[in-house]
Structure formats: C-alpha cells, structure tokens
Amino acid sequence: MKEMLQRNLGYKTISLVLAILFWLWVTSQGSSQxxxxxxxxxxxxxxxxxxxxxxxxxxxxxxxxxxxxxxxxxxxxxxxxxxxxxxxxxxxxxxxxxxxxxxxxxxxxxxxxxxxxxxxTVEERMLPVTVEVSGAPVNGKKVGETIVKPSVVNVRGPSSLLGEVDKVLVELSAAGASETLQVSRPLLFRDKNGLAIFGPDPSVETITSSPTSVDIIVPIVAKELESKMVPLNATTTGTPAEGKEVRSIQVIPSGVQVYGEPEALAQFSALSIGSVNINGLSETKTYEISSDKVSLPEGLNYGSRTTFSVIVEMGSAVQDKTLYDLPIVLRNLPEDLVLEKPLPEVSVTIRAYPEILNNLTKEQISLWIDATGKAVGEHTVKIYWQLPAGIEMVSIPDVTYTLKAKEDPPKEPDNPGTPGNPGNPGNSNNSGNQPVV
CATH class of the missing domain: 2.170.120.30 (RNA Polymerase Alpha Subunit; Chain A, domain 2)
Incomplete structure (x- = not known):
C-alpha cells in the first residue's frame, strides 16, 4: 500500500498544484464587477x-x-x-x-x-373585444359567427395613451381549417389607424387589460348552411325557501348561434334551455347547463359546444300592507258646486317587497277623485291613485260624496231713503238733513 502511494509521487504533486491554481483562477473570474x-x-x-x-x-x-x-x-x-x-x-x-x-x-x-x-394619471375603460379572422377554411366550409369570451374587457393605462385606444383586437387565422376553432389569444391595442400603441419605452408595457387574453370560438360550418342568433330562456321548478321568491331569471349568453337549413331556421325563433330546480333556495344562485343537454330541432345544430349560465336572483317575497286614514283630493269641481261635507279618509292595501314597504310613508301616496261633469246630488265613484315605483295597489274602496249648489253670498240691506233725499235713510227725526223747499 505504501509503495502504491509513493509511486509517481512527483507527477502527483505537480498535478495537485496545477489543480489548486486552476481553482483559484476560476473563482477569480466571477460575474461581479x-x-x-x-x-x-x-x-x-x-x-x-x-x-x-x-x-x-x-x-x-x-x-x-x-x-x-x-x-x-x-x-x-x-x-x-x-x-x-x-x-x-x-x-x-x-x-x-x-x-x-x-x-x-x-x-x-x-x-x-x-x-x-x-x-x-392611470385610468380605466371598459371596451368591447373585436375578433379579426383571416384566411379561408377548406373548400366547402365557411367561417360562422365568432364567439369571444369575455366580449368586454377592462383596459388600464395612462390617460394620454388610453384615449388613443380605438380597438381592443384579437387576431386569428382560419386558413385551411376544417372544423371549429377554439383557442385563447392575447389582446392587442390599436389606434384609429390600426397601429399598435406604445409608451416612451416600447419594452415597457404601458397599456394592460383584465383579463389579458380571451377565449375565441370560430365555428367552421358547411357553406350551404345558414346561421341565426336565437334568444335563450329558462324556467324554474320547485318551491323556494319560506318567505323567498324569484326576483329575476337571467340567461348568459342571452342568445346562441344556431346553424341549419334556411327552412328549419325560419321556423325557429327561441330556445328554452330547460328548468332549474329552486326547491328550498334562499339566495341568488348560478346554474351551469351544457349545450349537450339542450336539444335542438331536427336539422339544426350548434356551431360548437358551449355552456349556458342561468342566474336566478332570489329575494324576500312581496308582502301586503294596509295603510289607514289616507286623505282624498277632489279635482275638477265645477265652479257652481261645493261638497256637502268633507271627503272621508280611506284605507288601502298595497303590495311590494319588504325593503320598499319599510321606507314608505303616507305622503308618497296620492289619492283623488274627478268631479268633471258632475251635477248636484250623490255620487259613488272610483278613486284614482299614484304610487311610487315597485308598489302595486291591491284593494281600494269606492267613495260616495254629495255635491250641492253653491249658495250666493248674503246681500247688503236695501236703503230706500226719503222723498226728496233718496240717498239718506227715511228718518223723520233727521229733519236737519232735509233739503230746503
């Protein structure tokens, strides 16, 4: 073993020294300046x-x-x-x-x-997204109505540049396409001349958007087919939670592009995407329905698979409320007539959402009757009303009133005077005022 270590000892020593020198040289060549x-x-x-x-x-x-x-x-x-x-x-x-x-x-x-x-100053604007499709599909096919999600984006940037933005653009090529294209593309910003908009440093992004990209669906359909945008609607089933009711039903998107023969499209005006179950529902909810589950009439089809959103807005159910002792105003009373006695106050029942009823006052309700063309006598008529927005009149009574002729004001007593002095009262004791004969 000792012999093995001592073999070629000179070469080994030189190699070690060279290795140390090489290591020192490498470490001295760092990137720091x-x-x-x-x-x-x-x-x-x-x-x-x-x-x-x-x-x-x-x-x-x-x-x-x-x-x-x-x-x-x-x-x-x-x-x-x-x-x-x-x-x-x-x-x-x-x-x-x-x-x-x-x-x-x-x-x-x-x-x-x-x-x-x-x-x-950095400002924001909501701008629609424009899709520019270039190129032609394969023979026998054409580009259908393009769908972009979202169709509106929030654009943010310095006011001096944001004002130059004329179009938020997405570019896509359909050259040689044989089936529907579904892609995600970044957004581009163009001025009124179609040119890109840059800040003082082109390498720095000055105009941004949220989101930064959009999803695009470009239907590729047979040329002999036509397309039509039809509105969507949805219904509900079930009973919501106690005290709650459906305020509104909104379908997003509000319409869908349908493709087919012209004759079939002409007879198709709207599409029901079905019902959503609201049994026990107490708050607003969004339901997602795939187009795969919504059948179209024979001969019609979707350009591409899509998803419909049904937003069911829930709120407290409407309530009835009775208001008492409301005054009535008499309008258009003929000048020669008067009321025999004042009009009575009445009670009415109205209907509205709780949040509206809670803030309602009597002064916001106007009640009146119209005496146009009425004569002396008793009349039973309906009451007219004006209510704030969102309030419905449930019940209101008729009112009976009596008109009579307006009495002439009392006349001043006659002053006959005396013979020879018609302007003075006839008083024999007032001889000092008689004219001299």
Missing part, C-alpha cells in the same frame, strides 16, 4: 415612490457616476441611481438624481444631476 479606484461607470436609473395610479411617460436615461476611493467588496451590478417621486402630481417635473452612500467610496459627480420626467 468590483469597484476600481476612481472609476466612472454607468448606473441604471429607477424611480422610487411613484404615486398610486400614476405612470412615468418619459424613458429613464442611463446615469454616469464618478467616484473616489476603493472598495473591492462592492459589486457595481448591485448599484443603481434613483429619483424620488413622493407627492408628485401629473405633469412635467424636474427630479434630482440620487445614489445611496457606498462604504469607503465618495461620489464625486452624477451626470445628469437632474432629469425631467412626465407623469400621467
């Missing part, structure tokens, strides 16, 4: 404390920094210059370029020392 004595080097410029809902619309320049001193432990790749945007408002502003202190290093010069940046 140390800070040499008195260098001038470029630094990336970043922005700190950008205000919420704001965006920099100026491309950040590179900054050159000159230093004095030496610190071999500092990696230049880990250094950066920055500007502080705290409290900035939209518009153009000048900012001082700063570099954090570096141990044992003095920063002699920063160039540029001040940069001018344009800030813009």
């Amino acid at each position: 140390t800070l040499d004595r008195d260098p001038t080097f470029p630094l990336a410029l970043i922005a700190k404390n950008t205000p919420a809902n704001s965006m920099i619309m100026t491309k950040l320049p590179s900054v050159k920094v000159k230093t004095e001193g030496y610190n071999p432990s500092v990696n230049v790749n880990e250094l950066f210059a920055y500007v502080d945007l705290s409290g900035s408002e939209p518009g153009e502003h000048d900012y001082e370029v700063k570099v954090d202190p570096i141990p044992n290093i003095k920063i002699v010069e920063i160039s540029p020392r001040v940069v001018t940046l344009q800030l813009d």
Whole structure:
C-alpha cells in the first residue's frame, strides 16, 4: 500500500498544484464587477415612490457616476441611481438624481444631476373585444359567427395613451381549417389607424387589460348552411325557501348561434334551455347547463359546444300592507258646486317587497277623485291613485260624496231713503238733513 502511494509521487504533486491554481483562477473570474479606484461607470436609473395610479411617460436615461476611493467588496451590478417621486402630481417635473452612500467610496459627480420626467394619471375603460379572422377554411366550409369570451374587457393605462385606444383586437387565422376553432389569444391595442400603441419605452408595457387574453370560438360550418342568433330562456321548478321568491331569471349568453337549413331556421325563433330546480333556495344562485343537454330541432345544430349560465336572483317575497286614514283630493269641481261635507279618509292595501314597504310613508301616496261633469246630488265613484315605483295597489274602496249648489253670498240691506233725499235713510227725526223747499 505504501509503495502504491509513493509511486509517481512527483507527477502527483505537480498535478495537485496545477489543480489548486486552476481553482483559484476560476473563482477569480466571477460575474461581479468590483469597484476600481476612481472609476466612472454607468448606473441604471429607477424611480422610487411613484404615486398610486400614476405612470412615468418619459424613458429613464442611463446615469454616469464618478467616484473616489476603493472598495473591492462592492459589486457595481448591485448599484443603481434613483429619483424620488413622493407627492408628485401629473405633469412635467424636474427630479434630482440620487445614489445611496457606498462604504469607503465618495461620489464625486452624477451626470445628469437632474432629469425631467412626465407623469400621467392611470385610468380605466371598459371596451368591447373585436375578433379579426383571416384566411379561408377548406373548400366547402365557411367561417360562422365568432364567439369571444369575455366580449368586454377592462383596459388600464395612462390617460394620454388610453384615449388613443380605438380597438381592443384579437387576431386569428382560419386558413385551411376544417372544423371549429377554439383557442385563447392575447389582446392587442390599436389606434384609429390600426397601429399598435406604445409608451416612451416600447419594452415597457404601458397599456394592460383584465383579463389579458380571451377565449375565441370560430365555428367552421358547411357553406350551404345558414346561421341565426336565437334568444335563450329558462324556467324554474320547485318551491323556494319560506318567505323567498324569484326576483329575476337571467340567461348568459342571452342568445346562441344556431346553424341549419334556411327552412328549419325560419321556423325557429327561441330556445328554452330547460328548468332549474329552486326547491328550498334562499339566495341568488348560478346554474351551469351544457349545450349537450339542450336539444335542438331536427336539422339544426350548434356551431360548437358551449355552456349556458342561468342566474336566478332570489329575494324576500312581496308582502301586503294596509295603510289607514289616507286623505282624498277632489279635482275638477265645477265652479257652481261645493261638497256637502268633507271627503272621508280611506284605507288601502298595497303590495311590494319588504325593503320598499319599510321606507314608505303616507305622503308618497296620492289619492283623488274627478268631479268633471258632475251635477248636484250623490255620487259613488272610483278613486284614482299614484304610487311610487315597485308598489302595486291591491284593494281600494269606492267613495260616495254629495255635491250641492253653491249658495250666493248674503246681500247688503236695501236703503230706500226719503222723498226728496233718496240717498239718506227715511228718518223723520233727521229733519236737519232735509233739503230746503
């Protein structure tokens, strides 16, 4: 064993020394760049404390920094210059370029020392998605009505660029397609000239959307078939929870594209996708129904498999409420007639959802009768009413009233006077007022 270790000992020693030297050389070739004595080097410029809902619309320049001193432990790749945007408002502003202190290093010069940046407010818009299909399917086929989900997206970006967005676009090729295409594609933003919209730095995404992509269904159908958009409807079965009722039923999408012979399509006007069970249901619920479970009339078919959503909105059931002692107003009373006695107050029963009834006051209900064309005597008539939105009149009584002729006001007593003095009362004791004969 000892002999084996001592064999070629010189070669082994040289090999070991070379290996150590090679290892030292490799470790000294790291990717970090140390800070040499008195260098001038470029630094990336970043922005700190950008205000919420704001965006920099100026491309950040590179900054050159000159230093004095030496610190071999500092990696230049880990250094950066920055500007502080705290409290900035939209518009153009000048900012001082700063570099954090570096141990044992003095920063002699920063160039540029001040940069001018344009800030813009970030806004949002809801925009429809447009699908542009290029290329032709195989012979005998054509592109049907394209479906995009979602059809509307929320677009977000700086106001100066968001206003230029004329179209949210998805591009798809149907060249050579023989069957329906179902794909997901990213959204593109185009101006009114159809050109892409970029910020000051094309490498930075300035306009975004939620979601960032959409699902597209492009039906590929036989050319001899035609298509038709038919509305969808759904019904319910079962009894909801006590005190609850169905407020509304909404089907999404509201319509579906159906394909078939022209004669079959002409006789098909709407599609019922079936009933959903609401037995015991107490709150709004969404039901999903696959098109596979919804049959079409013979000769018709869907362009592609899809899913229908049925949203059943639940709420408290309507309630009846009786209001007492409501006043009635008499309208259009002839000028020569008056009421024999005041109109009575009445009680009515109304119907509405609890949240409406709870906030209702008597002053919101108007009741009146119309005396147009009425004569002296007793009349039994129906009461007219006006109710706030969402309230139904359940019961209201008739009212009986009596009209009489309006009495003339009492006349002043006659003043006959005396002979020879018709303007004075006839009083024999008032001889001092008699004219001299």
